[in-house]
Amino acid sequence: MPNKLHRNTSNVWKRQSQNASRRRRTLTHKVYEDGKLHDADVTLIIYQKVRYYTYVSTGNLCLQPFTKEIVNSLLTLMAIS
DSSP states (O other): OHHHHHHHHHHHHHHHHHHHHHHHHHHHHHHHHHHHHTTOOOEEEEEETTEEEEEEOTTSOOOOOOHHHHHHHHHHHHHHO
16 A cells, blocks of 8 residues: 555656646746747746746846845835835
């Protein structure tokens, strides 16, 4: 029985990982399409499970953001709203 439990746990983790990956790909694709549609440079930063995933439209330099920069940007946006 322990083997079956381990297998089920492994399947759940694998399915969750695949779903998260699919959501990231879909979101990146939508940002890409919006950038093309509106002829704009776009940047996408996704924070998921203690990792950052970034997408930057072509022609821009893509660097991993610092946590402090992201927090400051979010605080600024929240203050504007």
